[in-house]
Amino acid sequence: MPASQIDRLRAIVSELLAARGDTAAFSETESLFLGGRLDSMAATHLIIALETEFNLEIGGPDFDVSALDSIAEMTDLLA
Amino acid sequence: MACEQAIPVPHAPSPGPVARIIAWRRAWLGIDHNPATLRLAQTIRGNxxxxxxxxxxxxxxxxxxxLLALSIGTLILCAIFPSRRIQLIGATGMLSLVIQPYRFKEFPELSARLFAKAGFDAISPALLSSAVAALFLLLCWSMLKLQAESRGNIVGxxxxxxxxxxxxxxxxAGASGLCSPVATAFLWAFIGVFATNFWTLGYAFANLRSKAPAPALTHVGFLRPVWNGNMVPVGKGIAFLRKFEAKDDEALAATRLKxxxxxxxxxxxxRLxxxxxxxxESRWGxxxxxxxxxxxxxxxxxxxxMSWLVLLSHYFLKVVEVAATGHVVVATVRMAGFAIPRNSVSxxxxxxxxxxxNRYFYYFKELLVDFFFFPAFTRFFKKNTKIRIAFATFCAASIGNCIFHLMNEIVWIPEKGLRxxxxxxxxxxxxxxxLASGIIISQLRNHRPKPEDGFLRYQLLPRIGVTLFFCIAIVFDxxxxxxxxxxxxxxxxxxxxF
Known part of the structure; x- marks a missing residue:
């Protein structure tokens, strides 16, 4: 996955965190949802962003929101 | 030689009782980060x-x-064989399900009455219920294996x-009244076991889709881990638990101190x-x-x-009760070595x-989100974001919520009827x-309180609004x-x- 796309992913997550008053740094593998930094409402915004900006088709019984738990997992999903 | 006069050094003032209590509280809350307590908790004596x-x-x-005996037994086994905790929890979980097949307190009596009506006087109804639970476990194992091996069928x-x-x-079938008394007794016993493990079975199926799924038999063991006293699956499924499993001795000690x-x-x-x-009730009326x-x-x-006092006290006590009950369960899961999030957080x-x-009943909210919100959100109204969020929220907060609570009431169907x-x-x-309307409006509102809005608009008014909403809604709960x-x-x- 190109570095520019990973940067964009990080920017989206940073915006979601900032909207919740969280401006602390996060690593590639940090658990964002299970770790409690983002909630299910943030997940919906993240899914919409991935669909519109990365043309990701999310749906079907196999989708599991834990696939979006960290930048590394999102990168895997988009690869 | 001049004799140096000793200058009295003023003693630091001893801390007052309030300062001491604050210092103890701080030390207590920090025990899972304190190197000395962490070291002690890793010794045999400390552990x-x-x-x-x-x-x-x-x-x-x-x-x-x-439940207490099973919990203590499981935790002792996990302490002695920490690397085998998944298998041990699974084994005691299966035992727990067979010994106590139902989570609804009225179901054992109902089941006993139905078995007596069917003429099973010589065999203990508890034994018959356990046999049905064992059959249920076997069926779950078959279905989970089928899901793991092939997805070409509806189960898959x-x-x-x-x-x-x-x-x-x-x-x-049970409510129709068409079955014989023997079939009715076994059918309702099976429904009781199935309904009480419905959501954990759902998580087991979902967990089989994870990248490295556990074997079907392990999932069967986690249908009723010993800590799950009610129907809300605290700790979700095995995939969720594994993400929070302590990876080394220090992490395990910290998790147990937590x-x-x-x-x-x-x-x-x-106690509060x-x-x-x-x-x-008794003193203030x-x-x-x-x-x-x-x-x-x-x-x-x-x-x-007085009506406001009734509402506010009911709301406060309900939140405290949910927090207390959830904390006992989460504490047991943590003692077993999984540092899962709390069920209630402020x-x-x-x-x-x-x-x-999210803060009041995390695992119930997660259940509704996992089984209703995301499946609806990822399938319907993809072109319109607001309708998409509103519909998915309605599916979770209203449809899912009703299905969950309706299951608690099925115990009354055989004798009092569906009506x-x-x-x-x-x-x-x-x-x-x-509830769904409130959450939808809350989610779709563009304005969220920010610290720069000031104390009144950031700290006070939003919290009063949330309290008032739930105080009114709780009248219908x-x-x-x-x-x-x-x-x-x-x-x-x-x-x-008026």
Whole structure:
């Protein structure tokens, strides 16, 4: 996955965190949802962003929101 | 030689009692980060003391004898063989399910009456229920294996839908009255076991889709881990637990110290709930909400001030009760070595209705989100974001919420009929619609309180708004029949002084 796309992913997550008053740094593998930094409402915004900006088709019984738990997992999903 | 005169060094003032209490509290809250306590908790002596203290507190939490024995036994085994904790929890989980097949307290008596009616006088109904539970485990294992090996069937493609269809099909057969007494007794015993493990089975199916799924048999063991006393699957499934499993000795020691802290807090909240509830009712004459609503239907209507006291105290005590119960369960999971998130985290600090649900009852919210919100969100109204969010929220907060609570009521169907259950459910149906509406509005509102809005608009008003919403909504949060909707509305109207 190109570095520019990973940067964009990080920017989206940073915006979601900032909207919740969280401006602390996060690593590639940090658990964002299970770790409690983002909630299910943030997940919906993240899914919409991935669909519109990365043309990701999310749906079907196999989708599991834990696939979006960290930048590394999102990168895997988009690869 | 001049003799140097000793200059008296002023002693630092000894801290007052309040400062000492604050320092103790800080030290207590930091025990899971304190290097000395972490080292001690990794020794055999320290670990033993930690477990003994935890068991004493668990006993103080008032668990039933069987559940307490199973929990203590499982935790001892996990302490002795930490690398085998998954298998051990699975084994005691299966034992727990066979020994106590039902989570609804009325189901054992119902089952006993149905088996007696069917002529099973010589065999203990508890034994028959255990046999049905063993059969259920076997069936789950077969279905999970089928899902793991092949997805070309309905169970493999839409496992949760298959579960819903099967449960409602069985309920229809049971409620129809067409079965013989023997078939009826076994059918309702099976429904009781299936319904009580419905959500954990759903998580087992979902967990099989993870990248490195556990074997089907392990999932069967986690249908009823010993800590799950009620129907909400705290700790979700095995994939979720594994993400929080302690990876080394220090992490394990920290997780167990967190467990100790949490169970102490749980007991404080539990005692607060018991004593304050007692004080409010017997000493200050503030009735509980149900009695106040029943009085509304008679001649003894309460004044506006007393009605507000009833509502606020009911809301406060309910939140405290949920927190205390959830903390005991989460503490047990943590003691077993999984540092999972708490079920309740400062719910009164919530500034939005949606945030309240996240903070008040995390695992119930997760259940609704996992089984209803995301499946709807990823399938429907993809072109319109607002409708998409609103519909998915409605599916979770209203449809999912009602299905979950309806399952708690199925115990009344065999003897009182489906009509009785549905009549009692009208109030909860309205509650779920109010709740869904509140959460939808809360999610779609563009303005969220920010610190720069000032104390009043950031700290105070949003929290008052959340409290008022839930205080009003809670009037309808009842699945028991006996109180007319008109009396509930009349009570709310009475809050305004009319």
């Amino acid at each position: 033993g003391l930690l477990h003994l203290a935890f068991f004493a507190l668990l006993w103080g939490a008032g668990l039933g004898h069987i 493609q839409r496992p949760f839908l298959a579960q819903v269809i099967l449960l409602f099909g069985l309920l229809g 467990a100790l802290k949490l169970i102490v807090w749980a007991l404080i909240l539990q 709930d018991w004593h304050l509830g007692d004080l409010l 503030i009735p509980d909400l149900r009695h106040a609503l029943l009085a509304q239907g008679g001649a003894m209507k309460l004044g506006a001030g 719910p009164f600090a919530s500034r939005t209705i949606a945030e309240f649900w 009785h259950v549905i009549q009692g459910f009208e109030s909860y149906l309205l509650y779920s619609l109010i 009842d699945t028991r029949p006996g109180i007319a909707l008109s009396d509930r509305f009349s009570f709310i109207l009475g809050l305004t002084g």
